[in-house]
Amino acid sequence: MLRIGVVGLRRGLTYLRLARLMEDRVRIVAACDKNNKMIDLARKEFPNISYYRSFKDLLRDSRVEAVVIATPMPLHAEQSIKCLRAGKHVLCEVAAFMREDEAEPLIKTVEETDLIYMLAENVVYTRPNLMVWNMVEKGVFGELVYAEGDYIHDCKSLNFKEDGTLTWRGRIRRELTGNTYPTHAVGPVAKWLGIGVKDKFLELASFSSGSRALPLYVREKFGSSHPGSDRGFWRQGDMVVTLIRTEQERLILLRYDTASNRPHIPTTHHLLQGTKAAYLSPRWSGDDPLIWIEGESGSDWENLWRYAERFEHPLWVEKAKGLGHGGGDYIVFSEFINSVRTGRSAINVYEASAWSMIIPLSKKSEESGGKPVKFPEYLWIY
Amino acid sequence: MLRIGVVGLRRGLTYLRLARLMEDRVRIVAACDKNNKMIDLARKEFPNISYYRSFKDLLRDSRVEAVVIATPMPLHAEQSIKCLRAGKHVLCEVAAFMREDEAEPLIKTVEETDLIYMLAENVVYTRPNLMVWNMVEKGVFGELVYAEGDYIHDCKSLNFKEDGTLTWRGRIRRELTGNTYPTHAVGPVAKWLGIGVKDKFLELASFSSGSRALPLYVREKFGSSHPGSDRGFWRQGDMVVTLIRTEQERLILLRYDTASNRPHIPTTHHLLQGTKAAYLSPRWSGDDPLIWIEGESGSDWENLWRYAERFEHPLWVEKAKGLGHGGGDYIVFSEFINSVRTGRSAINVYEASAWSMIIPLSKKSEESGGKPVKFPEYLWIY
Incomplete structure (x- = not known):
C-alpha cells in the first residue's frame, strides 16, 4: 500500500478519483493547493484526506511516501527536486521541466536519492x-x-x-x-x-x-x-x-x-x-x-x-478506457505504483x-x- | 487548333490518348523517342503521327507549334530551352529542372521568347x-x-x-x-x-x-x-x-x-x-x-x-476523373491549350x-x- 500526496488539485483530482479504483495498492493521504476553492471542492468528494495550502506542509507530512506533482508546468522541476530531497518518490505530470538548466539538477537528484521518479506521460x-x-x-x-x-x-x-x-x-x-x-x-x-x-x-x-x-x-x-x-x-x-x-x-x-x-x-x-x-x-x-x-x-x-x-x-x-486520456491516466498511475514496488521507473x-x-x-x-x-x-x- | 509534338513516349502516350478527347482544340502531329520499341507501340495505336528518333528532328518539324516534354527529369530544363529557342511553346512534365544553375537560363529563355511555358503539375x-x-x-x-x-x-x-x-x-x-x-x-x-x-x-x-x-x-x-x-x-x-x-x-x-x-x-x-x-x-x-x-x-x-x-x-x-492522376492529366493538358490561347500560363x-x-x-x-x-x-x- 503506497501512501500518496497530491500537489495541485485542478489536475490532481483525477488521481484522487483513480486511487479509489486501486484501493488495494494505493491510498491518497494528503493533497495541497494554494487555492482554497479547489480544496473545498476536493474535500466534498474526499473528506478523509489531509489538505494543505502549502507545498512545504505536504512535504513535512511523514505519512506521504510518494508525491504526484500536478501543478503548472513551470513548477515541475523545482517541486520534483524538493520532493525527492524530502525522501519521497515522484510521479510528475508533463513536462519534467521547461528550462535546459533544470535537467541536470533533476537527474542528479534522482541518482543521489535513489528514489523513483516517473513522468506521468499518459x-x-x-x-x-x-x-x-x-x-x-x-x-x-x-x-x-x-x-x-x-x-x-x-x-x-x-x-x-x-x-x-x-x-x-x-x-x-x-x-x-x-x-x-x-x-x-x-x-x-x-x-x-x-x-x-x-x-x-x-x-x-x-x-x-x-x-x-x-x-x-x-x-x-x-x-x-x-x-x-x-x-x-x-x-x-x-x-x-x-x-x-x-x-x-x-x-x-x-x-x-x-x-x-x-x-x-x-x-x-x-x-x-x-x-x-x-x-x-x-x-x-x-x-x-x-x-x-x-x-x-x-x-x-x-x-x-x-x-x-x-x-x-x-x-x-479494458476498464481503463473511460478513465481519462484514452485509458492512459489509469495505466500511468498503475505503472507508477508498480515502479515504486519494483524499483524500476516505467518512464525514468x-x-x-x-x-x-x-x-x-x-x-x-x-x-x-x-x-x-x-x-x-x-x-x-x- | 494547336499542333503538338510529344517528346518521350513512355509517359507521352498519355497525351496522345488525351488529345483524342480534345480533337476540336488540339492535334498531336509528331512524337519522338530514342527507343524504337516505344515508337512501334505508339504507332500501332496512333498511325497518323510523324515519329522521330531524334529530338532535333522533332524541333525541325515546322508544323509543331508546342511541345510536351515527357522525358526523364534530368533532361527537362535543357529540352525546354531548346524547344523555346526553336519557337515552340512548352508543356513540361515535372520537375522543371533538377539543378539550381538551370533555373535562370530557363526563366530568361521564357522571358526572351515570350512563348508559353507551363509545368504539367497534375x-x-x-x-x-x-x-x-x-x-x-x-x-x-x-x-x-x-x-x-x-x-x-x-x-x-x-x-x-x-x-x-x-x-x-x-x-x-x-x-x-x-x-x-x-x-x-x-x-x-x-x-x-x-x-x-x-x-x-x-x-x-x-x-x-x-x-x-x-x-x-x-x-x-x-x-x-x-x-x-x-x-x-x-x-x-x-x-x-x-x-x-x-x-x-x-x-x-x-x-x-x-x-x-x-x-x-x-x-x-x-x-x-x-x-x-x-x-x-x-x-x-x-x-x-x-x-x-x-x-x-x-x-x-x-x-x-x-x-x-x-x-x-x-x-x-467529371469526365476527367478516369483519365489519369485523379483527373489532373486531362485538366493540365486542357489548361495548357488555354494558356497558349490566352497568352497566360496556368503554371508559369x-x-x-x-x-x-x-x-x-x-x-x-x-x-x-x-x-x-x-x-x-x-x-x-x-
Whole structure:
C-alpha cells in the first residue's frame, strides 16, 4: 500500500478519483493547493484526506511516501527536486521541466536519492499506442525508420483568465517560441524507438508559422484594446514543427498546435514507419487506426483492431478506457505504483528529460532561425 | 487548333490518348523517342503521327507549334530551352529542372521568347485540390497559416532495370539527397497560398531518415552481391521531410518517401490550415477528404463532398476523373491549350522554378546538416 500526496488539485483530482479504483495498492493521504476553492471542492468528494495550502506542509507530512506533482508546468522541476530531497518518490505530470538548466539538477537528484521518479506521460499508454509498442517489440515493424507525433488541440481559452489577463499558459505563449508541450507527441514514439535504451536523439530543428488564430480570438473575445489582439504580442506561432534526428538515422516529426481553429478530437496523432509495417492513427472520431503489415495485409491498409487479439499489450485493461486520456491516466498511475514496488521507473528521469528537453532546444533552434541544435550527452546512460 | 509534338513516349502516350478527347482544340502531329520499341507501340495505336528518333528532328518539324516534354527529369530544363529557342511553346512534365544553375537560363529563355511555358503539375487539378483552391479564393479558409504536401509512393522497382543496373531514377537515389520529386506535394499548396502572386518561399530546411527499405529490397531481389544491398550505396534516405517558411509567415511541410513499404494509394496527401477552416486529405482508399469550416461545421470534421455543390471548382469536369492522376492529366493538358490561347500560363515558369528549386535547395540543406537555405530572389516577380 503506497501512501500518496497530491500537489495541485485542478489536475490532481483525477488521481484522487483513480486511487479509489486501486484501493488495494494505493491510498491518497494528503493533497495541497494554494487555492482554497479547489480544496473545498476536493474535500466534498474526499473528506478523509489531509489538505494543505502549502507545498512545504505536504512535504513535512511523514505519512506521504510518494508525491504526484500536478501543478503548472513551470513548477515541475523545482517541486520534483524538493520532493525527492524530502525522501519521497515522484510521479510528475508533463513536462519534467521547461528550462535546459533544470535537467541536470533533476537527474542528479534522482541518482543521489535513489528514489523513483516517473513522468506521468499518459499517451504512451493509450490502447493503440500500447498495441503498436507491443508489435514493435515483437518485430512486426522490422527496423524502424520514421515516426510522427502530434499534439493538436485548440486550447486558446486556457491562455486567459475571465478578465483577459494571462494564465501561466498564456505567459508561455507570449514569452517562448518552439514546442512547449512535446511529451504527448514524442512519448509513445520514443518508447517505440527505444530512445534512451538503444537509440538517442542527436539533434533537432524547429520551425513555426506566424501567430494568427490567437490574436484573432483575442480581438473577438476581449476587443482590440487587449494587447494580445496584436500578432506581435505572441512569440509562439500557431503551428510549430520540430524534426529530430536520432543516432540510428531515424527521423521524428513533431507537430504542436494549440491555437488553430479546428476540431481537436483526437488531440494526438501518431505514425510509425518500419521496414516491414506501418501505422497511421485516426484523423478524427470517424476514423479507425490503420495498420499495414508486410506479408499479412495485402495491398491496402487494415483496421488496427483486427490485430487486437494477437497484439493487445499486456498492460492494457479494458476498464481503463473511460478513465481519462484514452485509458492512459489509469495505466500511468498503475505503472507508477508498480515502479515504486519494483524499483524500476516505467518512464525514468532520463527519458523524461530527453522528451522535455525538446522545449528549450526547440526554442533555441527557432531563435537561431531554424538551425539544428544538439541534445546534451548527459541524457544518455545506455 | 494547336499542333503538338510529344517528346518521350513512355509517359507521352498519355497525351496522345488525351488529345483524342480534345480533337476540336488540339492535334498531336509528331512524337519522338530514342527507343524504337516505344515508337512501334505508339504507332500501332496512333498511325497518323510523324515519329522521330531524334529530338532535333522533332524541333525541325515546322508544323509543331508546342511541345510536351515527357522525358526523364534530368533532361527537362535543357529540352525546354531548346524547344523555346526553336519557337515552340512548352508543356513540361515535372520537375522543371533538377539543378539550381538551370533555373535562370530557363526563366530568361521564357522571358526572351515570350512563348508559353507551363509545368504539367497534375496534382494541382485533382477534384479535392481544386475544390479547396476554390474555397481559399472565396475566403472560406480566412488567412492561411500552415500547409502540408506529401508524395509517398513505393517506387522501389523503378530504380532498376531487369538486370539490376540503375535507371535514371536509381541514379538519382544513389547520387542525391533531399526531396528530388517535390512538385506533386508542393504544387497545390503553392497555388492555395498564392506563392509567386502574393507570398514567396523564403527558405527551407531538409532532413532525412537513413536508407533502409531500399537496400533490403535489393538484397531480396538481386542478392547481397548487388552493391545497392549496402545502405551506404544510397545517398537518399527513405523519408525526406522539408520545411519551407514563407514571407507571410506561413509554414509548409513536405514529405517525400518513394522507398518505404506501405500501401501507396493515394500517393499524395495534403493539409491546409487557415484561421477559419481546415482541410485534411484521405489517409487511404477507405477515407473521404475532411473539411472543417468555422460557423458551419459544428464541433467535428465533415465530408468535403458535402460542399461540392457550393464549391466545386469551375475547372473540374467529371469526365476527367478516369483519365489519369485523379483527373489532373486531362485538366493540365486542357489548361495548357488555354494558356497558349490566352497568352497566360496556368503554371508559369516562375512557379515551376520555385517548386522545382526545392530539389537543389533541399540537397544543399541536407548536405549542410539541415541548415536553412534561402530561395533566390529572381524567382519572384510580383
